[in-house]
Amino acid sequence: MTIKYVIHAKKWHDKINGNTYHSIRVLNTQNNLMITAPFQYGYGSQFLQSASDTMIKNEWIDKPLKSLDFLQVHNIVENNCKKKDVMEWGKTA
Numbered sequence: 001m002t003i004k005y006v007i008h009a010k011k012w013h014d015k016i017n018g019n020t021y022h023s024i025r026v027l028n029t030q031n032n033l034m035i036t037a038p039f040q041y042g043y044g045s046q047f048l049q050s051a052s053d054t055m056i057k058n059e060w061i062d063k064p065l066k067s068l069d070f071l072q073v074h075n076i077v078e079n080n081c082k083k084k085d086v087m088e089w090g091k092t093a
Contacts, residue, residue, distance in 0.1 A: 023090025
């Protein structure tokens with residue numbers, strides 16, 4: 001099966017308040033376009049929902065990603081990043 005999308009997430013954990021934040025970039029491997037989702041609250045695999053929402057908003061997909069769809073998606077997750085790096089990662093390139 002061909003990988004159609006690469007979701008690259010960066011996460012930052014606010015140790016003072018105990019919250020986790022992320023931002024993402026999604027690469028469409030078929031046309032080499034990239035979209036981003038900005039710095040936002042979300043722990044665990046919440047970044048996948050953010051990616052799905054962003055992909056729908058940009059008309060890359062027409063319905064939310066499901067578990068079977070992830071066979072065509074490669075995920076890269078960087079944990080314990082600096083806040084400024086996560087904020088910058090979610091800005092439009």
